[in-house]
Amino acid sequence: MRAKKGLTFGGLSNEGHDRVVVVFPNKKKQLHTTRSWDFIGFPLQANRAPTESDVIIAVLDSVIWRESESFNDKGFGPPPSKWKGTCQTSKNFTCNSKIIGAKIYKAGGFFSDDDPKSVRDIDGHGTYVASTAAGNPVSTTSMLGLGRGTPRGAATKACIVVYKVCWFDGCSDADILAAFDDAIADGVDIITVSLGGFSDENYFRDVIAIGAFHAMRNGVLTVTSAGNNGPRPSSLSNFLPWSITVAASTIDRKFVTKVELGNRITYEVNYLLYPI
Template sequence: MGFNKKMKTSIIESDIIIGMLDTGVWPESESFNDTGFGPIPKKWKGTCQKSANFTCNNKIIGARYYLTDGDNGPEDFISPRDAEGHGTHTTSTAAGGLVSQASLFGIAKGTVRGGVPSARIAVYKICWSYGCSDEGILAAFDDAIADGVDIISLSVGSFIPFDYFEDSIAIGAFHAMKKGILTSNSAGNGGPTPGSVVNVSPWSLTVAASTIDRKFVTKVKLGNGQIYEGATINTFDLKGKMYPFIYGGDAPNLTLGVASEFSRYCYPGALNATLVKGKIVFCEYFTDYEGVLEAGALGAVNPTATIFKTSQDNNQFAPFVVSFSSRGPNPITADILKPDLTAPGVDILAAWSEASTVTEDDTRRTRYNIISGTSMSCPHATGAAAYVKSFHPTWSPAAIRSALMTTAIPMTSNNNIEGEHAYGAGHINPLQATDPGLVYDAGEIDYVKFLCGQGYTIANIQLISGNSSSCSEETDGTVWDLNYPSFALSSTPGKSITRVFHRTVTNVGSAVSNYRAVVNAPPGLIIQVQPSVLSFEYVGQQQSFVVTVGAELGNSMISGSLIWDDGVHQVKSPIVAYTSIML
């Protein structure tokens, strides 16, 4: 991300408050040490909910929890304290302080820090062992808004997308947007399935997950001396000792009626504990190690005799969007491009709850852990958004999102065949985002127009807005006229399509400036921009333009772009035409 500790910081960064809606936090982590912090910002109206085992400080300035009957398990703390680790990890990623010599049992040793280490943290524990309730999510949004947070981070999502009026996260984010608070959301871990992206409301920031410039590899050594390596993390050191191995298909758990056709995948409960104990198990394909470890095996690899502890290497192909990151197209509104952008979400080292073990059936505790997911990329974007907010405290949520999107580092379909449906506008670039030149702004009325134009009933719009919003000729807009920093159009396969987009940009760069439209239109895509030059005379001035896009669609997608260039700023927006089976 180019976001090193020598970066320029704002004098008001310590006044920025990030609301973390997650599994709580482990407050004693060194990442949340408040040494050197001044008094709590005067704008803060929240509280540290009283609990026998939780204390706030000048870093974690507020904490609440929301428990719905049936959500908690015996291992949960009935307090804002994190029993699982997820919330501690995301919180320290967004705003943790500098901690040297952090590692996962010696792996990835170095200095960790969050995106905005001087920012304050407000914790809203909405998730428990058995889930995250809609009631808790909505109550947490209400409290975070009233408490005075500046940015909300939510690394939570459904397995399937819900329409906006049925989605507690989208509803909560709309209310936050009305109060000037941007919500940063994870895009989901349902990739690479097309249309798997969640948290797609156009008033939120939707974040995909991409790789970082280092990778972790584990080597295995066969009995004949051959060595192979794979991308995984192994924290155990077998010290080169050779162990017998067994094929999962030869160790079915017959007591539970498991056949070898199933045990070969090493799913939980599928293996015979007696046969695999003390051995290395060869599994044909599986998604996690729970089945192997619970049966008493040492590990799981292709046929091998010993497993070495993980080592670190450079990832020369980074960044690219990881396979598990959910993909577009947008399943709710086809012509709003989602995800918006991508951020680091693979093998992220961050703080961890000391109440949680590293893996199942593992008694070891760690203060820092390495995990992956769009849950990890979301707080990277949250930190970047807070960083932009610290320089521009009056900017709207849409303006901050626009700055992050239009300054994102371009990516190509060479590593991600899904193109913008994988990475949106590109890879996040926080330092550049503080000076985007132009922003695409939008507010409540713009989103109501969008909803009216999409045919939502007044009753459903009011479920989202929480007020008496209504539709009329003045508030009936098309999806293509929502002032979004990206452009998307879709149709059925084999058709030609033309769409007209109306956009307005606000000058936040040089007072006197002239921007020229630079269009990238590959074969099959025709892009016209009128006017092709935008002239500004003062900061805050707005100029409007029209983009007409024509596409000859086969059975795939065509990607182009529009860049407004003044010689200093390059304000880039992706333009994507694609065929959709969901129309």
């Protein structure tokens, strides 16, 4: 694609830079049940294609807690031959045969005291996203005895690659776009992006739209989240014609307790905000 000459934004111009297509602000985006797969009709005993173990899923997020049983590499062999990436290790993180690659992105290079310079997950969000996509089955899991079941990912035999683009202050557009480029070059098959803001009507200024389009042109599927907002008009995130956008839904269970008031009237109420 040829760059359009004379584009200027905020005093920045692409004049004289033939490979710069457009200039726009580097904004911040935000991170958007053991029974979910059963609920939608995808049981643990589902027939799986033999080629599932050759699938590589990239996770752009906060990013991962490798010690979780969801990412135990027992039974996994070497990475698929198409894998071209690397593992950025640190004193508290190394890859294995399940998590085959890792990389950190930090626009500006400044790390606060709350930001460990590692792909180690900072808040659990990335670990949850990765396990939902490709986590191993973990039996008899519960939250203090509630919601007992077998959480697992959609593609349990797939390999995972993690790209840390989210920190305590959010997820930088520059980091997200760089991670998209690297994931495509690294040979992944699917990119999952569970983050965003209110989508820009102009796809040329939406880095997730740009990254997902680039991925699509290179045969890589992008799966995005529809966001945490709504229901109200214009509350959807990541409504892209070239990606799969996944929205939230209800589920077929709830966790209740009884509350007795002073007048001895008893009410049954939900006491977990988010079902597990």
